[in-house]
Amino acid sequence: MTINQSVDLPDVADVLVIGAGASGSVAVKALAESGFSVVCLEQGDWTPPSAFAGDKPEWELVKQKQWHPNPNVRANAADYPVDTSESDVNPLMYSGVGGSTILYAAHWCRFLPSDFRVRTLDGIADDWPFDYAELQPFYERMDREVGVSGLGDNPAYPPGAAYPLPPLPIGKIGRKAAEGMDRLGWHWWPGANSIPSREYRHRPSCLRYGTCLTGCPAGAKASTDLTHWPDALKAGARLVTGARVSEVTVDAQGRASGAVYIDRNGTERRQKAGVVIVAANGVGTPRLLQMSTSALFPDGLANSSGLVGRNLMMHPYGAVVGTYEDPLDSWLGPAGQSIESMQFYETDTSRGFVRGAKWNVMPSGGPLGMRSGYGGRPVDESWGANFHRNVKANLGRSFEWGIIAEDLPDEANRVVLDPELTDSDGLPAPKLIYTSSENTSRLIDFHVDRAREAHEAAGAITTSETRLMRDCGWHLLGTARMGNDPARSVIDQWGRAHDVPNLYVIDGSTFVTSSGVNPTATIMALALRSVEHLIANRRDQTVSSAPVTL
Ligand SMILES: Cc1cc2nc3c(=O)[nH]c(=O)nc-3n(C[C@H](O)[C@H](O)[C@H](O)COP(=O)(O)OP(=O)(O)OC[C@H]3O[C@@H](n4cnc5c(N)ncnc54)[C@H](O)[C@@H]3O)c2cc1C
Numbered sequence: 001m002t003i004n005q006s007v008d009l010p011d012v013a014d015v016l017v018i019g020a021g022a023s024g025s026v027a028v029k030a031l032a033e034s035g036f037s038v039v040c041l042e043q044g045d046w047t048p049p050s051a052f053a054g055d056k057p058e059w060e061l062v063k064q065k066q067w068h069p070n071p072n073v074r075a076n077a078a079d080y081p082v083d084t085s086e087s088d089v090n091p092l093m094y095s096g097v098g099g100s101t102i103l104y105a106a107h108w109c110r111f112l113p114s115d116f117r118v119r120t121l122d123g124i125a126d127d128w129p130f131d132y133a134e135l136q137p138f139y140e141r142m143d144r145e146v147g148v149s150g151l152g153d154n155p156a157y158p159p160g161a162a163y164p165l166p167p168l169p170i171g172k173i174g175r176k177a178a179e180g181m182d183r184l185g186w187h188w189w190p191g192a193n194s195i196p197s198r199e200y201r202h203r204p205s206c207l208r209y210g211t212c213l214t215g216c217p218a219g220a221k222a223s224t225d226l227t228h229w230p231d232a233l234k235a236g237a238r239l240v241t242g243a244r245v246s247e248v249t250v251d252a253q254g255r256a257s258g259a260v261y262i263d264r265n266g267t268e269r270r271q272k273a274g275v276v277i278v279a280a281n282g283v284g285t286p287r288l289l290q291m292s293t294s295a296l297f298p299d300g301l302a303n304s305s306g307l308v309g310r311n312l313m314m315h316p317y318g319a320v321v322g323t324y325e326d327p328l329d330s331w332l333g334p335a336g337q338s339i340e341s342m343q344f345y346e347t348d349t350s351r352g353f354v355r356g357a358k359w360n361v362m363p364s365g366g367p368l369g370m371r372s373g374y375g376g377r378p379v380d381e382s383w384g385a386n387f388h389r390n391v392k393a394n395l396g397r398s399f400e401w402g403i404i405a406e407d408l409p410d411e412a413n414r415v416v417l418d419p420e421l422t423d424s425d426g427l428p429a430p431k432l433i434y435t436s437s438e439n440t441s442r443l444i445d446f447h448v449d450r451a452r453e454a455h456e457a458a459g460a461i462t463t464s465e466t467r468l469m470r471d472c473g474w475h476l477l478g479t480a481r482m483g484n485d486p487a488r489s490v491i492d493q494w495g496r497a498h499d500v501p502n503l504y505v506i507d508g509s510t511f512v513t514s515s516g517v518n519p520t521a522t523i524m525a526l527a528l529r530s531v532e533h534l535i536a537n538r539r540d541q542t543v544s545s546a547p548v549t550l
Pocket residue numbers: 018019020021022023024041042043044069092093094095096097098099100101102103104105106107108109213243244245246279280281282284285288474475476507508509518519520521523
């Protein structure tokens with residue numbers, strides 16, 4: 001892939017998109033294919049499949065550092081540090097073309113209909129401004145854009161179109177887990193994954209390396225550098241990599257007029273635009289809006305509600321690993337979900353908490369994973385002769401039931417600008433203030449206990465549990481939430497900022513509630529819905545007073 005380090009940037013773009021990750025990619029492609037002049041500024045770079053470590057002998061070592069999903073551990077030049085001294089959970093992400101989809105596990109899950117109506121159903125948080133039926137067509141189109149493998153007619157969901165590709169094999173781990181679920185009479189279904197089970201739009205089928213969480217060396221997994229950017233560039237989109245945005249600028253009328261960014265040589269540059277779309281994820285977006293202060297917006301851009309950065313949700317994660325006598329080939333990939341269960345997804349107040357979680361079966365990986373994985377084993381069991389014994393007992397014979405706990409919005413959980421820490425360009429780093437709730441503790445305790453029973457019913461000889469993993473902030477949500485009431489939300493249902501008519505936010509920060517499923521299918525479907533609304537209503541779009549061609 002060649003880098004379009006465009007020298008031919010327009011003086012004023014119709015639309016400027018900040019962030020080339022999951023949501024930004026969807027927006028840039030749709031806008032460019034509709035004839036808009038689009039510039040995208042991305043702080044990271046391209047990462048070609050050959051750069052990934054998954055097909056190299058050192059893979060399990062480098063995933064502890066150079067390919068760690070925590071930017072504080074990885075510390076790439078493109079990353080910004082995050083102060084986590086007051087957070088129960090570390091945020092995980094990737095900076096580059098494709099954003100965090102470069103490292104994601106590609107579990108491809110839709111919200112359930114109840115997720116849009118938790119205030120109505122359970123009396124908590126807020127309802128979304130629309131329902132499942134409204135988003136369903138966008139989910140189905142996104143399934144085709146990324147190439148999802150799955151089995152339709154999952155009884156947990158309303159009926160809909162078939163997935164474009166047949167499901168990935170559930171493998172020995174899926175069959176073993178299903179035995180336990182069948183004995184208990186609990187729901188399970190082959191997992192849907194954005195990993196092709198057959199060749200799909202120039203991407204090969206999955207080769208089962210199992211290294212999806214450090215990037216796919218086969219170029220099979222649907223990261224958006226592969227699924228969206230080639231078409232976006234072909235349609236004329238301009239992408240500037242190594243471009244860290246320090247501020248969204250405004251004109252005298254308080255409309256967004258473009259952005260200031262620092263290029264890879266440390267030079268400050270400006271890009272003007274008629275419309276600005278922020279797609280920098282649930283931490284990067286509130287950070288940028290908070291950095292964008294001006295006389296008109298002294299508390300940060302689009303922040304009259306005071307909610308920019310608030311209601312951070314990260315999906316606390318619990319897990320139960322079971323070890324079996326039978327060989328289960330559980331070093332094999334993908335790291336996508338083999339099977340999933342929605343048995344305990346909905347609220348049952350007799351359990352002592354509200355909402356629930358999706359479960360997913362995942363392989364347990366290679367020898368080092370046996371030591372540092374989720375088992376929570378004491379140190380003396382993880383070294384020397386004991387380590388060898390553990391590897392022999394577990395390698396290829398264990399798998400994990402993972403639990404994605406619904407995280408409820410709480411204004412006290414937030415992203416703020418750190419008063420001291422800065423990134424490599426001297427810009428303020430974000431700080432996370434996040435406490436996992438009492439509801440979450442009860443939810444995870446219940447689900448971990450049930451997942452242990454599921455392993456035991458399947459014949460596990462031992463199980464080990466993790467009740468809240470610190471390195472589980474894969475899903476960064478809620479920090480610029482959508483809603484109809486400008487006093488209680490940052491953007492409207494189309495992603496448009498209540499305070500700034502030509503500023504949009506389309507990434508995971510827009511979520512009203514978190515659901516109990518992995519969010520990227522919803523992030524990308526929402527981004528498509530928002531940007532198509534912008535395209536359809538372009539004649540009525542307010543723009544900056546700068547001359548534009550929109
Ligand atoms: C290890 C891991 C596993 C995951 N597994 C799954 C999974 O199985 N299923 C699932 O649904 N989700 C998964 N996720 C989450 C998924 O990757 C994210 O939900 C999704 O990528 C978020 O999309 P986004 O557009 O909000 O942000 P991102 O994809 O994170 O993109 C944001 C982009 O903005 C750029 N940016 C930020 N600030 C600036 C700035 N100031 N200037 C310029 N550029 C900037 C960043 O560099 C980045 O490229 C996983 C994530 C990780 C890290």
